[in-house]
Amino acid sequence: MKNLAKYNNIEYFMPFLFCNDLFIPTLYKLFEDEVNPIKYVYGTPFCEWGIGARLSVFRLDNLNFVERYLQKLKTKYNVIPTFTFTNLNAKNKLNDEYSNNLLDIACSLECRIIISTKELYSHIKSRYPNAKIHSSVIIPSTKIVEEKNFDETKFYNKMLDKCEVVVIRPEYVMDNIDKLNNLISDISRVEILINQNCHYNCPHHRTHYNFVEEIEKCEKIETVKHHTNNNNEHFSLCPKDSNYYRSVYLTSAQVEKAIEQGVKKIKIQGRSLPFYWLFDELYKNFFNNEYSKEEIRNKIDKICAEIIQNDRKTALFINP
Numbered sequence: 001m002k003n004l005a006k007y008n009n010i011e012y013f014m015p016f017l018f019c020n021d022l023f024i025p026t027l028y029k030l031f032e033d034e035v036n037p038i039k040y041v042y043g044t045p046f047c048e049w050g051i052g053a054r055l056s057v058f059r060l061d062n063l064n065f066v067e068r069y070l071q072k073l074k075t076k077y078n079v080i081p082t083f084t085f086t087n088l089n090a091k092n093k094l095n096d097e098y099s100n101n102l103l104d105i106a107c108s109l110e111c112r113i114i115i116s117t118k119e120l121y122s123h124i125k126s127r128y129p130n131a132k133i134h135s136s137v138i139i140p141s142t143k144i145v146e147e148k149n150f151d152e153t154k155f156y157n158k159m160l161d162k163c164e165v166v167v168i169r170p171e172y173v174m175d176n177i178d179k180l181n182n183l184i185s186d187i188s189r190v191e192i193l194i195n196q197n198c199h200y201n202c203p204h205h206r207t208h209y210n211f212v213e214e215i216e217k218c219e220k221i222e223t224v225k226h227h228t229n230n231n232n233e234h235f236s237l238c239p240k241d242s243n244y245y246r247s248v249y250l251t252s253a254q255v256e257k258a259i260e261q262g263v264k265k266i267k268i269q270g271r272s273l274p275f276y277w278l279f280d281e282l283y284k285n286f287f288n289n290e291y292s293k294e295e296i297r298n299k300i301d302k303i304c305a306e307i308i309q310n311d312r313k314t315a316l317f318i319n320p
Contacts, residue, residue: 004030004296005037006288007259013191013267017043017073017081018060020275026303028077037286041073042082042114043271048096049085049103049120067105074109082112086136091119107131112164121162135159137167137193144169145203157185165265167191170248171201173258180261187262194250195269195281255285 016023021041028036044050045060060066070081083106085099093099106113107128115121116138124131139159144150152172159166168190173180181187250258255266268285270278279300283293 002290003034003288004291005034006286007037007266009264010037010259011039011265012037012286013040013042013082013265014038015043015269015271015273015278016041017083018045019043019271020273020278022275022304022307023278024073024077024079025307026300029303029307030299036078038079039265040080040082040112042084044084045102047085047099047102048093049087049090049099050083051087063101063105066102067109070105070109070111074111080112081106081109082114082134084114084136085120085124086114086116086138088116088138088142090115091117094119094123103127114167132164133162134165134191135163135167137169137196140169140172141202144201153183156183156190160184160186160189165189165191167193167267170194170196170250173250174200174248174254177254177257177261180258180263188264190263191265191267192250192255192258192263193267193269194255194285196248197269198248200248252284 014023016038024038024041027038031037045066073079073081083102085103087093090099103113103124105111107124110132112132112134113124114134114136115124116136121133124133140150140152140155143155144152152169156166156168156172166189168184170193173192176183184190266285268281270281273281279297283289283296287296
């Protein structure tokens with residue numbers, strides 16, 4: 001029988017933590033006869049440290065629920081929850097009580113933490129020296145715009161000395177596809193983002209993140225509409241300029257080449273995508289394409305239906 005996974009010995013980072021998490025038991029069941037390639041699931045409930053990168057759908061005040069939820073992901077489904085504490089303005093909010101409470105739970109359960117500021121890194125390490133931290137792709141995406149003579153290779157290798165995993169920009173992968181192993185000191189600990197939804201070397205990353213933070217802080221839908229109607233420029237900051245208008249979705253050939261170079265970790269983006277839009281991304285990049293999309297979709301639909309029917313009251317998942 002053909003393996004369902006597209007690649008062997010690759011660890012996937014999936015956007016299933018606190019959102020689209022029905023995929024976790026579904027794919028766990030789907031891969032019951034082979035090794036489940038999903039190693040990490042990432043996301044965060046709405047909190048001061050987490051806003052800005054992607055919209056946080058859920059506000060969870062019940063910390064006991066959060067703890068039970070994380071425990072179940074680790075013990076039953078064998079995935080590592082990874083909190084996205086990637087707000088670029090988190091350095092001004094280090095004393096936020098709720099964010100620190102989430103940090104306490106995460107570290108007590110040996111979850112992972114993704115950061116995008118040195119101040120938050122230092123804050124976490126001062127409280128939990130053994131915390132396992134990942135370096136976000138947000139850091140080099142902003143530094144390459146804001147710092148003259150930014151040495152991206154030097155940055156990644158420096159961060160590998162401080163963090164467990166370092167996410168490298170898809171542009172860097174594309175531009176150095178034939179020499180990644182020679183440039184990166186430990187290629188097995190870098191993570192490549194293969195479906196980033198932006199343009200090549202976009203110069204407006206910080207503005208994008210800051211605008212998402214503005215939207216997340218809007219309590220009323222009327223306020224959201226006001227912001228969006230009066231800030232349309234934020235949605236059109238990537239003009240189709242021939243100097244950099246180019247997709248940063250990695251092709252299958254580029255992903256395969258990166259794996260040949262020694263990359264072991266692949267990240268798929270999509271916390272804000274509806275369930276079956278995200279499925280299209282999974283089919284292209286996660287599943288063995290010797291199976292048709294219809295075959296995989298039918299398998300997933302069947303398992304999802306069983307979970308919803310049988311486990312809805314006890315699953316402890318955010319959705320369904």
